Amino acid sequence: MTFKTLQTAMAEQGYIASGDLAMALHLSLQLGRPLLLEGAAGVGKTEVARVLAAVQDTQLIRLQCYEGLDAAQAIYEWNYQRQLLAIRAASEDGETGRQVEARIFSDEFLLERPLLKAIRQTKAPVLLIDEIDRADEEFEAYLLEILSEFQITIPEMGTITATTRPMVILTANGTRDLSDALRRRCLYAHVPYPDLETELSILVTRYPEITDRLCAQIVGFVQSLRKQELEKKPGIAEMLDFAAALMGLGVADLTDDPAILQASLATLLKTQMDRDAIPTEIAQRLAGKAA
């Protein structure tokens, strides 16, 4: 499989990947290295993992990172209630201490969390570690062992080595600078906002019934909106919402009705400052240029 066939396979699943991204994914599959995707929010980083899982016909295991995420939620935890009950029951059955200990620290009492689950699959899954920069540095350190060795050490049970190597995708959008150690273990691809042609084909793939004229207008409008000084630039998901809104409202041409255009900007601009920055006149000018 070359990167071109991967690119085509992803396009069949409705994801238009740039050459750089397809190559990075291809290498990451071939070399068994994790892939770090960086880019602004809303450029389709998370979607890459979902589509890749579909292309590979495998399971997607997702770990959403947040501040304070720790091993108990990311890797594994013991099922304490069951352990307590088991100890009680054991004392009535007259089991020896050693037997009880061996039993309550066995697989039966282990709660798998995403990372452990990912390395114990029989078919290599796609493991998505989403927004890694939100988790704190301590968690990054946990990840290093898992990403380089694909093994997890549980003190009571020993080391669990991966049966299959999961395909790991990490995403980040620059909330925090990642450590060099983590970056070094990963392949890297930067996911930019799509260019005009890519975005056109994304829109057509998603809504085949859209007219060429409206399609070109929507994409042109969103692209020029991204060039404005905005707090939060609209991503691809927003662009698709915008298109859905316009089609739902039965708009055939962006410049037709300023009021409708202004109202549907709610799908693109998500802060008060951004709404204020694009008043009707500017929106009309941008729409006029896109036409």
Add this chain to the structure above:
Amino acid sequence: MTLVTKFAARDPGPAARMTGFARHLRDHGLRLGVGETALAIEALCHVNAANPSEARRALKSVFTGCTEEAAQFDGLFDSYWMNGGRVKTRITPTAPNAPNEHAHSTREANAAGDPSDGAGDISAPDGGTGEADANGEGKLVATDIANLFKKDLRDIVRPDDIAEAEKIALRLGAAMRDRKSRRRVAARKGDQIHFRKAIRQSLATGGEPFALPRRHRPDRTLRVTAICDVSGSMTVYSRIFLAFLAGLMRADPRADAYLFHTKLVRITEALRDKDALRALARLSLLADGFAGGSKIGDSLNTFAGTYGRRFVDNRTVVMILSDGYDTAAPDGISDALARLKKRGCKIIWLNPLKGWDGYAPTARAMAQALPHLDLFCAANTLGDLAALEPELARL
């Protein structure tokens, strides 16, 4: 179409060329180890390496690790593999500066051994972004002439100042240890039961949890990001502040420091030099325009848009050391501070003028900044900085 670089027939082979390329990248500031070179060769086995665009993409995903590097990579790739990006070949017989045992062709030796050759158009600090200033050796060539006009910071700051500042910075760091972490660790007194330990210990007592180990949320130090004004009006105070920054860098490995006058320069790396005096020497190379005018609003805005995005979060205290006299229109300041504030950080402004009797923040810049500040204090001497301890603890 650009031509692919021709290597001599005596060339030792692809592995050596890849090593040369990795060295070429290292010369331009990419941090790469031997592992990456090996990985790159492995990666090329999985793609059609004879196709330049495929090879470029493959190497890009292996060798780069962040946005800046990815942006820089295409130029570097061209200069090594694509004949320096030139369309026509013209042989320019230049002797390689560094002896290079792997490269037998003049061109390759030139590309790999001489950083100033390809560097001119790739890593030259055109906009003075600070990144290009901070790394690479090539900059020395560009700066040794202008050096005479600059102030040598070693004359301004004494080493014992730094030693004292280091102590103060340590204490200030400790004073700001107030944020509760969200993750929990085992502790004698805590608000939650540590189940894992409880179960483990109850085994010894037949399942009766006699002792209930607890866990709590530990305190977490805030990270200091200091932005120091070194414009003309601040010259008198620069000595103290620079010593403080140098001390801060040495005391706290996570602290970050910037200078600004008319533009913003990151000085963290330079100040981290093990030798305090050499750190200051490096700093004076960076502080081009030292003791000139200041554009506070612009500089803070640049900070909020670039470094701020990466390094400022809710565990950061942004410490601005400036007198608030702005040579540009001051409107930018409050916007920039508002942008920074959105990242969840605390903002402290230390103003040397506030120490004067009867000072009122009448400079327009200062007046606009006030609503965004968590703390607005005087600081003229190291002693003043030390006296900030209780104030910081209250933040």
